[in-house]
Amino acid sequence: MAEYEYIEQKTEVSRRAFLGILGAAGAILWSGIYITTDIFQDRNKYIKMRAKGLYKDDTISKIRQSHNNHAVAAMYKEFAQKPLSPLAEKLFHTHYIDRTKLS
């Protein structure tokens, strides 16, 4: 019986091909990371954009403190008297419910 001899076939990766493979792998990794971070960044970006819009609304307002709101002051004068008055307690305040006891 002839002796079987295993001869490994040479796979040769030239320096140029190796760099090519490395480059391709890098590109795939990088684009994956870029896309995911991009999506996540976007998801927080809109919160900041909307918040900025509201702060802008504050800055462009002529009156910027609640106690200087003329309409609210007029309402108190004509109707609810003052904060925490009996009528204000009735209309603007509430109570809460222990929901663990609701079956």
Next chain:
Amino acid sequence: MEKCLRTMEPNRRFKLTDKGERILKGLQEKEIAKVIVIEEDKCKGCDSCKSFCPTGAISGKYGAAHRIETEKCIACGQCLVNCPFGAPGDVVDPVDHVIDKLRNKQLTVVTTIAPSVRVAIGEEFGLEPGSLETKRMYGALKKAGFVIGDTNYAADLTIMEEGSELIEKISHYMLKEESHIHLGALPQFTSCCPAWVRYIELNYPQLIPNLSSAKSPMMMHGSLMKTYGASHLWEKRPEDIFVVAVMPCTAKKFEASRPEFSNAAAYWASKGTAGNYPDVDVVLTTRDLARLFKKLGINLAKTPEFEDADNPMSAYTGAGTIFGNTGGVMEAALRTAFFVICGKELDVLEFTPVRGLKGVKSAEVTLKQAKTGRELTLKVAVVHGVKENIKPVLDEIIAGKSPYHFIEVMNCPGGCVNGGGQPINPMGTSWTEKFRALLPWN
């Protein structure tokens, strides 16, 4: 509501009311049982909703369709705005009902528009996120037939009530002055966020005394419009005023259905005209309002601007409008508290320590009482994103070690601007949509 109950699982325990209606555990009569439901066909079981749910109300194994347990759900809608597949949906849809009411000429249909709506509604009409659309939104509302009311007005009113309550508590507990009204405990929590209120009611009932007794701006505005509005402004019967709240929030739909919120009816009953109506009749989310505009053929982006001058129900200040941001309620409250205690206005109104997206923001403000010259240091904290950030703060209070006097809490990360009723991910409808948009063959 009946439809919601019918879709309930059969193994739930029910209690029956006198009329034979079924009530779920942890819910009062007439309250909307389900606001958010996950569509089984769309759910891929990816668990992202679970990572956003503040109460752990979502059950279901990874890979299998998920389900929301109504008893634990606070209806904040964070699962809805963050689902990559758009599976959770808002099942309370009153758009057609509102259109019907708008056609009824006997009714005065009044809106109460939340601050965060004006910086997000544009997104549904192709405008950039954060573009301030107050005037065009007013124009579109006018065109649709609404009488304009702005929740920002009620936010200012909230500051007056909630701020006065806080000052009363501080002078009673810290300065040992007498008080004529029943006061809760310090630290005082804000109570504007309905999801947060329900969170406390469900999970920390021992902290209920810490919640400010002031109603949310929406509910205050509702009862005010049906009392003061009815008698002093429009001279209408309160039954003929139909209040439509437009909110960035799905939990508001639940809040408006709470049976205790019929203060206007109780007020008129005490004046001799009995009636049975809620303070706020219908709640629309920002998405719902956009749908309503589209159904009526109104394009917000092309609507001429409209300024509603001389309308007391929509007059607001800068302090009222920042309510939609995390830290906004605190900043607005401090502006007024400073004035009330120190007797003069703040030089710089922007209070930066409570701005930004840090999970828990805290600050100290030294106030000098104008009357007596005494100094007191007010310690405040701002929490948003209840899921991640609230527990240490609450544990501190329960242990009696909390240094704070006033704590603002908003359930959603970033505050109401990122609420569950806002347009879904403006940079694309959902993550997968966004991903698909990047693909070359699209």
